[in-house]
Structures are given as C-alpha cells and as structure tokens.
Amino acid sequence: MAAYSELSKEELLNLKSGLEKKFKQIQKQNLHLDMSRGKPSAAQLDLSMGMMDILNSTSNLKCEAGVDCRNYGVLDGIPEAQELLADMTEVPANQIIIYGNSSLNVMFDTVARSMTHGVMGSTPWCKLDKVKWLCPVPGYDRHFAITEYFGIEMINVPMTPDGPDMDMVEKLVSEDEAIKGIWCVPKYSNPQGITYSDETVRRFARLKPAAKDFRIYWDNAYGIHHLYDDKQDYLIEILMECKKEGNPDMVYKFCSTSKVSFPGSGVAAIAASPANLEFIRQHMRIQTIGHDKLNQLRHVRFFKDIHGMVMHMRKHAEILRPKFEAVLNVLDQELTGLEIGSWIRPRGGYFISFDALPGCAKAIVEKAKDAGLVMTPAGATYPYGKDPQDSNIRIAPSFPTPEELAIAAEIFVLSVKLVSIDKILESK
Amino acid sequence: MAAYSELSKEELLNLKSGLEKKFKQIQKQNLHLDMSRGKPSAAQLDLSMGMMDILNSTSNLKCEAGVDCRNYGVLDGIPEAQELLADMTEVPANQIIIYGNSSLNVMFDTVARSMTHGVMGSTPWCKLDKVKWLCPVPGYDRHFAITEYFGIEMINVPMTPDGPDMDMVEKLVSEDEAIKGIWCVPKYSNPQGITYSDETVRRFARLKPAAKDFRIYWDNAYGIHHLYDDKQDYLIEILMECKKEGNPDMVYKFCSTSKVSFPGSGVAAIAASPANLEFIRQHMRIQTIGHDKLNQLRHVRFFKDIHGMVMHMRKHAEILRPKFEAVLNVLDQELTGLEIGSWIRPRGGYFISFDALPGCAKAIVEKAKDAGLVMTPAGATYPYGKDPQDSNIRIAPSFPTPEELAIAAEIFVLSVKLVSIDKILESK
Numbered sequence: 001m002a003a004y005s006e007l008s009k010e011e012l013l014n015l016k017s018g019l020e021k022k023f024k025q026i027q028k029q030n031l032h033l034d035m036s037r038g039k040p041s042a043a044q045l046d047l048s049m050g051m052m053d054i055l056n057s058t059s060n061l062k063c064e065a066g067v068d069c070r071n072y073g074v075l076d077g078i079p080e081a082q083e084l085l086a087d088m089t090e091v092p093a094n095q096i097i098i099y100g101n102s103s104l105n106v107m108f109d110t111v112a113r114s115m116t117h118g119v120m121g122s123t124p125w126c127k128l129d130k131v132k133w134l135c136p137v138p139g140y141d142r143h144f145a146i147t148e149y150f151g152i153e154m155i156n157v158p159m160t161p162d163g164p165d166m167d168m169v170e171k172l173v174s175e176d177e178a179i180k181g182i183w184c185v186p187k188y189s190n191p192q193g194i195t196y197s198d199e200t201v202r203r204f205a206r207l208k209p210a211a212k213d214f215r216i217y218w219d220n221a222y223g224i225h226h227l228y229d230d231k232q233d234y235l236i237e238i239l240m241e242c243k244k245e246g247n248p249d250m251v252y253k254f255c256s257t258s259k260v261s262f263p264g265s266g267v268a269a270i271a272a273s274p275a276n277l278e279f280i281r282q283h284m285r286i287q288t289i290g291h292d293k294l295n296q297l298r299h300v301r302f303f304k305d306i307h308g309m310v311m312h313m314r315k316h317a318e319i320l321r322p323k324f325e326a327v328l329n330v331l332d333q334e335l336t337g338l339e340i341g342s343w344i345r346p347r348g349g350y351f352i353s354f355d356a357l358p359g360c361a362k363a364i365v366e367k368a369k370d371a372g373l374v375m376t377p378a379g380a381t382y383p384y385g386k387d388p389q390d391s392n393i394r395i396a397p398s399f400p401t402p403e404e405l406a407i408a409a410e411i412f413v414l415s416v417k418l419v420s421i422d423k424i425l426e427s428k
Numbered sequence: 429m430a431a432y433s434e435l436s437k438e439e440l441l442n443l444k445s446g447l448e449k450k451f452k453q454i455q456k457q458n459l460h461l462d463m464s465r466g467k468p469s470a471a472q473l474d475l476s477m478g479m480m481d482i483l484n485s486t487s488n489l490k491c492e493a494g495v496d497c498r499n500y501g502v503l504d505g506i507p508e509a510q511e512l513l514a515d516m517t518e519v520p521a522n523q524i525i526i527y528g529n530s531s532l533n534v535m536f537d538t539v540a541r542s543m544t545h546g547v548m549g550s551t552p553w554c555k556l557d558k559v560k561w562l563c564p565v566p567g568y569d570r571h572f573a574i575t576e577y578f579g580i581e582m583i584n585v586p587m588t589p590d591g592p593d594m595d596m597v598e599k600l601v602s603e604d605e606a607i608k609g610i611w612c613v614p615k616y617s618n619p620q621g622i623t624y625s626d627e628t629v630r631r632f633a634r635l636k637p638a639a640k641d642f643r644i645y646w647d648n649a650y651g652i653h654h655l656y657d658d659k660q661d662y663l664i665e666i667l668m669e670c671k672k673e674g675n676p677d678m679v680y681k682f683c684s685t686s687k688v689s690f691p692g693s694g695v696a697a698i699a700a701s702p703a704n705l706e707f708i709r710q711h712m713r714i715q716t717i718g719h720d721k722l723n724q725l726r727h728v729r730f731f732k733d734i735h736g737m738v739m740h741m742r743k744h745a746e747i748l749r750p751k752f753e754a755v756l757n758v759l760d761q762e763l764t765g766l767e768i769g770s771w772i773r774p775r776g777g778y779f780i781s782f783d784a785l786p787g788c789a790k791a792i793v794e795k796a797k798d799a800g801l802v803m804t805p806a807g808a809t810y811p812y813g814k815d816p817q818d819s820n821i822r823i824a825p826s827f828p829t830p831e832e833l834a835i836a837a838e839i840f841v842l843s844v845k846l847v848s849i850d851k852i853l854e855s856k
Contacts (some may be wrong), residue, residue: 036755037500039499042496042499047496050485055480056484057481059480068470068473069692069693070692071468071470071692100528100720101528101719102717102718107713108716112540112544115543115554115639116554124554127554132693149545256588262498262499263499263722264499264719265723285573286570286577287532288530289570289686291530292693294529294692296694
C-alpha cells in the first residue's frame with residue numbers, strides 16, 4: 001500500500017468514505033470489547049488452580065525452618081519462598097524480602113519511607129525543597145501515579161530500542177542532586193516490550209549520581225514472562241552488575257507472582273543489597289507483624305522450584321502468544337506501508353505499544369470507543385497523563401478471547417486509519 | 429498472709445532464704461518457658477483448619493458481586509467480607525475497607541499517610557514543627573513503636589479502671605493543636621484487659637480537639653475475644669457515638685481476624701466515616717492493586733457470618749480460659765495480702781497486667797529469666813520502653829500449655845517475692 005500522506009485529497013476522501021461504512025457496520029453490532037488493562041484471562045488463572053488444593057487441613061504447615069506458617073513471625077518471608085522468588089529474579093536468597101500480594105505496594109512503601117525517613121541515613125525527602133524523578137517514556141502509569149502522589153517532579157526520558165536514553169540519564173543523574181530515582185521496567189517493558197540492552201544495564205550500574213540517596217527502581221515485572229520458547233530476551237542481572245561497579249546499594253529490584261499465579265493473591269518481593277535490606281527491615285519491623293506465610297507456602301508447594309515456575313510460564317505463553325499474534329497480524333496486514341503508525345513486536349510481557357501520527361492518539365482511542373472498544377486512555381503512558389506528542393497508545397491483548405481480539409484489532413486499525421486521514425487532510 | 433512491708437528484717441531474710449531454695453530447685457530443671465507474646469497456641473490455630481479446605485480447585489471463586497477473586501480489582505474488599513468484618517466491629521458494611529493480613533500495617537499506613545499527606549486536607553504532619561500523641565499507659569508496645577518511628581512526641585495518659593484518664597485527655601486535646609491522635613485498645617485492653625466504660629466512650633465522642641486533624645485510633649483488637657460466655661464486657665460503638673455528637677470524622681476503627689483465624693494469614697480492616705474512607709481510598713488507589721480477595725473469600729466461606737464467628741470465638745475461649753485461670757489462681761493464692769503487687773482479672777483479650785512495687789518490674793523480669801521464663805521486657809508497655817515507676821509487667825498466657833503455665837506462674841510469683849523482699853529490705 002502507498003503511504004497515506006502521498007495520496008491526493010480525493011483519494012483520501014474516497015478511502016475515508018469506504019472505511020466509514022465499515023466502521024458503521026461494526027458499530028451496529030453494539031460490541032463491548034476491552035484492550036485497556038494488563039489483566040490475565042480466566043484461562044490463565046485456571047493454570048494455577050492446583051494451588052487451591054496444594055494446602056489442606058492435613059498438610060504440614062511448617063516451613064523448612066520449622067516455623068508454623070499459620071502463626072506470627074518470620075519478617076523476611078519463609079526461606080523456601082525467598083529461594084523461589086530469588087531464583088525468579090536471579091539474586092541470592094539472602095538478598096530478598098518477601099512481601100504481600102502487590103509489588104506496587106512495595107514500591108509505594110519504598111517511596112513513602114524515603115519521604116519520611118530518607119534512604120540509609122539521608123535527609124527525609126519531605127524535608128527537601130524539591131525531589132525529582134526520571135521517567136522513561138512511554139512507561140507504566142501506576143509508577144508515575146506514585147511519584148505524582150508524593151509531589152515528586154517527573155522528567156521524561158525517551159525510550160530507545162535499547163532502553164532509556166542513557167546519555168540523558170547519565171547527564172541528569174550526575175548533575176542534579178534533586179533526582180532521587182528512576183522508574184525502570186527493564187525486561188519486556190510496559191508498554192513497549194523492550195528489554196534493556198547489555199550496554200544499557202552496564203551504564204545503569206556505572207551511574208555516578210549526585211545524590212547518594214539516588215536509587216534505580218528496577219521493576220522486573222516481566223522477568224520470566226516470555227511469549228516464545230525459542231525467541232527470548234536476556235537481561236543482565238542488575239544487582240550483581242552494580243556490585244561489580246562499586247555501586248552495590250544503588251538499586252532496588254521488585255518482582256511478584258501476580259502474573260504467574262493469581263493477580264490478586266500472589267506474592268511480591270524486593271531484592272537489594274544487604275545494607276538496603278537492613279534499612280528496610282528497620283521500617284518493616286514497625287510496620288507489620290509479617291506477611292502471609294501460608295500464601296508463601298502455597299506458592300512454594302505448588303511451583304516446587306524455579307524450574308516448575310518456568311514450565312508454568314510456558315503454559316501462560318501458549319495462551320498469550322496467539323492473542324499477541326492476532327493483534328500484531330492485523331496491524332501488519334492493515335497498516336504496513338501506510339506510514340500512519342509504528343509498533344514493536346514484543347517477545348514477552350503484557351503489551352503492544354503503538355505510536356500513531358502526532359496529535360492522533362486521543363482521537364483514535366475516542367474513535368475506538370465509539371465502536372465499543374475500550375483502550376487504555378491516551379496519555380496514560382506518560383507522567384501526568386500528558387503525552388507531548390499525543391501519539392502513544394498501549395494495547396493490552398491479554399484479557400479478551402482470541403475471537404474478541406480479532407474484532408478489537410479490526411476496530412483499532414479502522415480507528416487509526418480514519419483519524420489519520422482526517423489529520424493528513426488538515427494539511428492538504 | 430501478712431503484708432511483706434509489715435514483716436521484720438529477720439522474717440524477711442528467713443522468707444527469702446526459703447524462697448531462694450525453691451528458686452534454685454526450679455533453676456535446676458533448665459526450663460524454657462515463654463509468657464512474653466500474645467501469640468495464639470497451636471490448639472487455637474487448629475480451630476481454623478477447616479479454612480484450609482474451604483476453597484479448592486472446584487470452588488466457585490467469584491464473590492457475590494460476580495468478580496473473579498483470583499484476578500485484579502475490588503479495592504474496598506469483596507462485599508461479603510465487608511459485611512462480616514463490619515458486623516464483627518459493629519459498623520455498617522459501607523463504612524469499612526478490607527486490607528491485608530495485618531491491622532498494625534493499616535495503623536502504620538494511616539500515620540504514614542498523615543505524615544506525607546495530612547488528614548482530609550490538613551497540613552502534612554511532616555511539615556509541622558511538632559506532632560504529639562496521647563498514649564494511655566500501660567499500653568501496646570507496637571502502637572508506641574509506630575509513633576516513635578515517625579518522631580511523634582508521646583505523652584503518657586494514665587489508665588483507670590474505666591479507661592484513660594478522660595479529664596487529662598479532654599484538657600490536652602482541647603488545648604494543644606499539636607496533638608493529632610491517641611492510641612486506644614478500648615475493649616479488653618492490652619495489657620490490662622480493661623474495657624472503656626460507657627461514660628469514657630461518650631466523653632471520647634464529645635471531645636473538642638484543637639486540631640481538626642486529630643483522630644482517635646480505636647484499635648478494637650479484642651472486640652469479640654471474650655473469655656467467658658456469661659461474663660462479657662460491653663463497649664459502646666464509637667463511630668455511631670461520634671456521629672451522634674457531631675464528630676463523625678474523629679475516629680478510625682481498626683480490627684482484624686488475626687486472633688480469630690490465623691495470626692499470619694488473617695484479614696484486617698479499617699472502619700471510619702464516609703469522608704475519611706474517601707480520603708483513604710485516594711491513597712489506596714495509588715498504593716496497591718488491591719488486597720488478597722481469595723483470603724477474604726476463604727474467611728467468609730468458613731465463618732459464614734458473624735454468628736459463625738461468635739461461635740468460633742467460644743472455642744478459642746475454651747482453650748484460653750483455663751490458661752488465664754491457671755495464672756490468675758497462682759497469683760491469687762500466692763500473692764494475695766502480701767501487698768507486693770496488684771493485678772486485674774480480665775474477662776477477655778490476651779493479657780494479664782501485673783503492677784509490682786515501684787522499681788521492681790525490671791528486676792522481676794530479669795529474675796524470671798534466670799529460671800528459664802521469658803516475660804515481655806519491663807517497660808515495653810510504656811512509650812520509649814520507659815515505665816516511670818518500673819512497675820508494670822505484661823503476662824501473656826496464650827501460647828504455653830496449661831502445664832507449662834502452672835510452672836511459669838510459679839516462677840513468676842517466686843521472682844516477684846524475691847525481688848520485692850530485696851526492695852523492702854533496702855528501706856529497713
């Protein structure tokens with residue numbers, strides 16, 4: 001197909017008229033489709049139903065350390081859960097603390113603690129005039145929501161195919177003591193599915209931040225969430241890399257089983273240097289009586305070990321892969337060569353990122369809604385919900401059925417085409 | 429028996445020599461006993477083992493509202509869990525939010541949020557020069573640890589048989605805008621087992637605080653934790669009382685099933701006015717993806733309703749009552765009339781509070797340890813761990829077996845006697 005921008009006004013109007021007919025036919029079907037959230041489908045949740053049987057009233061409910069998991073105690077998590085989640089995120093088992101069901105909550109608490117108590121002896125951030133944060137964009141809206149909630153000024157850092165623009169990161173971090181953190185989803189990033197290159201990870205590990213309480217918030221949400229057996233991204237382990245570079249305390253690593261077992265009832269964790277963990281424990285000892293050890297035990301008994309978890313993730317991939325491909329195939333077939341948008345074919349994670357012509361994202365999402373398709377709000381992938389280009393749209397193909405996705409993708413490309421034609425016509 | 433203080437020096441020395449022989453005999457047994465923590469025993473945990481079977485892979489895992497409890501969503505908790513915990517703490521179901529496994533964590537988060545974001549529009553406490561807190565004493569060490577952690581100045585308020593000294597509370601709260609809260613365990617208080625009188629609750633509801641962001645932290649930890657069927661304390665419901673008095677927003681009520689189901693895997697909640705809850709939700713939406721709904725469902729399916737929970741609590745009482753009585757009987761038999769200590773016979777809760785002669789508590793706990801009995805550290809029931817009288821000792825009889833408790837109580841009274849004799853001899 002020819003690029004839309006090269007078509008004449010008449011050709012575009014003709015095209016538009018045909019597309020509008022199609023759009024109206026779809027509208028008549030009164031559909032309710034949703035590609036807005038990175039939510040596993042029921043079929044994926046069914047994969048973990050064995051977890052509902054793995055503990056029962058005849059089970060030994062003591063962990064390997066001999067502690068009754070029903071009772072109080074064990075702040076760091078039971079040792080076998082530490083091992084499982086440490087293996088999952090590729091760190092030593094003594095460098096991880098197990099939390100409750102939400103890694104977002106762990107990240108929130110980490111920022112909240114820094115606000116009131118600083119970081120390993122630094123001034124509490126609430127006592128500073130200004131706290132700033134680097135936000136690779138497009139990125140995860142719930143990360144940005146945390147820093148916004150605490151009044152932290154967010155600075156956009158563009159993503160490249162290798163990860164965040166490291167020239168910019170290095171410059172800003174080394175010059176500005178007010179910059180205290182950066183949000184990273186380093187593997188199969190949200191929303192682009194980009195995995196940080198070896199060079200990017202190494203440059204992170206070699207950062208020379210002006211602020212000694214600067215931390216990399218390494219949200220390894222999709223560390224084992226591959227879509228393929230044969231094509232998998234590899235991410236260098238950041239804790240070890242930082243240690244090698246003499247920056248052992250510069251990173252917090254977050255992970256959870258939310259998209260491994262059950263999104264509402266998983267197990268989350270933080271991995272960090274011993275010094276960071278000891279500081280965190282001082283806080284945890286005051287904050288909680290400890291996290292749910294029975295749920296930790298449930299996870300360990302079900303998955304057994306990291307190999308069991310990896311095999312389990314293949315089953316997720318089998319369900320997710322056709323969904324991603326259904327959407328990507330429609331994008332390929334319908335939009336290739338039109339020069340009205342670009343997208344990345346991810347090898348894992350939960351999202352496809354689509355970049356429309358500048359100024360079109362909001363209108364496309366609006367348009368799709370008119371045909372019964374709910375997308376993530378345009379702008380959500382940027383701090384303060386403001387995409388300066390109004391270009392990026394996050395596509396979440398996990399929850400609908402493949403049949404629904406085929407129609408949803410059809411609505412999406414129709415919306416992209418119609419909105420893009422209008423945009424191009426403006427300048428003709 | 430005659431009061432020790434009325435005995436002559438010789439009589440006391442004779443007495444001491446006999447008691448020391450007994451003490452040494454016990455020491456030879458090389459015992460390891462623990463009355464330090466309010467930890468349910470294995471027999472109590474066994475009462476809830478049915479909860480391990482109540483959900484399995486064939487269960488319907490949707491809540492009444494039709495939501496799949498395995499997946500994301502439902503920030504307030506599933507409706508049936510709201511109803512159960514609302515009934516438990518005697519508030520309407522729309523005035524409660526369900527949290528994770530630890531009510532301590534809910535209280536911590538409540539203070540943390542006030543530090544960084546104030547209370548319903550007030551200045552964040554971290555921006556104030558001084559924040560103060562009222563602490564009825566003796567009280568719960570983990571409460572005091574939270575306020576200490578946030579650098580809040582704690583002011584001791586003496587407990588009376590009717591609850592905190594309300595003359596003092598009213599005066600301080602109405603005069604000092606820096607006072608932002610008060611820790612209360614209003615029913616079967618920790619450690620004394622005192623239930624606030626009707627008049628005390630009403631005076632709380634009628635407080636006229638100088639600070640509009642003053643809140644009563646009403647930790648109803650033992651609301652249904654009676655020891656007897658026939659002798660039960662009654663506590664006026666504070667939310668309704670505050671509403672009646674035109675102070676609907678003045679109280680946060682906390683509760684959990686930690687000592688109903690499993691201490692490590694229960695369900696916690698906060699109850700408050702709609703305005704307070706809406707402010708809390710603004711925070712929660714950023715903080716978490718929601719709490720563990722499967723565990724909420726597990727609780728509801730197991731207990732069914734508040735009647736089921738009340739019947740369940742009777743089974744706890746049957747296990748706990750003999751333990752309390754074992755300790756109380758030894759105290760009665762061995763210490764009555766000696767005027768070397770006083771104690772309260774609680775009708776519920778988890779503790780017995782013992783007041784030794786001033787200056788003796790630390791030494792008694794030390795002495796008991798010499799015979800293999802671990803007690804809660806003396807001073808723990810006061811802010812900063814400092815009991816100005818060095819008098820109060822918390823006895824936690826829940827975890828040991830009745831047989832162990834009989835010996836533990838024996839060691840305790842021996843320690844009380846020996847230390848008291850030394851104290852009295854000092855002034856002879």
